[in-house]
Amino acid sequence: MNLLAVVWDFNPTLVNLFGFEIRWYSLTWVAALLFGGWLFSYFCKREGKPESVSDTAFMYIALGTIIGARLGHCLFYEPMEYLREPWRIITGIRDGGLASHGAAIGIVLGIWLSSRKSKVSVWWTADRLGIIAPLSGAMIRFGNLFNSEIIGNETTVPWGFKFMRLYPNWPEDMVPMRHPTQLYEALCYIACFAILFALYRYTKVAKREGFIFGGAMVGIFLPRFLIEFVKINQVAFEQGMTFNMGQWLSVPFILAGVAIMLWAWYRYKGEHIAVAEPTTPKQPKNKRHYKK
DSSP states (O other): OOOOOOOEESSSSEEETTTEEEHHHOOOOOOOOHHHHHHHHHHHTTTTTTTHHHHHHHHHHHHHHHHHHHHHHHHTTOHHHHHTTHHHHHHHHHGOOOOHHHHHHHHHHHHHHHHHHHHHOOHHHHHHHHHHHHHHHHHHHHHHHTTTTTTTOOOOOOEEEEGGGGGGTOGGGGSOOOOOOHHHHHHHHHHHHHHHHHHHHHHHGGTTTTTTHHHHHHHHHHHHHGGGBBBBBBBBTTTTTTHHHHHHHHHHHHHHHHHHHHHHHHHOSSOOOOOOOOOOOHHHHOOTTTOO
């Protein structure tokens, strides 16, 4: 018997009001969006951007995230089912089905649209969102843990989880231990956030527009690619594949992230730099200093 195994029997429903459930998973999405909006507002205030830049970015990127995540799941993982009954893309959202790769595409589109609307550099917006995205992703992975979903393969590691709600009729000693892949991803994303935030605050790397955004793409999707090796497949057609759908979808983001980092590093010549230091208002000239 492994005495360190975690017996996970968390109730995913926070409250049930007359048949309408409010789940912890939904709250992690709300927390990710609200905290992301607050952090982006902090960047804007610190760098002297008007409040309208933050408001516009929140609207476009929040919508891009949610719509992209939903369409990504429907088109990447269950295309035939949703093409046959397209109305279920909306009506079936409470049954689950949000994909991080689709969310990433929606975020990129939201960055572009909001930057055009606010007339700020696309790379300025992208770098700040690159810092926020890993932490938001970590929050959502905690929501997956609350739902006992996106679990790992069976394992004998001391920190294995027994997801009791997946085996409601099994005795505890018969439930297999599995990798808590939700926690693996969440911890990787938190580390990515800490590194990128430190680069933004304390190094000159932040002045190379695009570098942080490229780092975010690598920091999010490289761990995702690797952790998929110990994660169960999400859909039946992935059986027998060398790399599953999540891994194949991660590869373009990893390669794009590396390319953007290299481009940002070598193109830097001092122009169009993103100043990460806080702005200070200019002091008025003292008019009393004159000769009589």
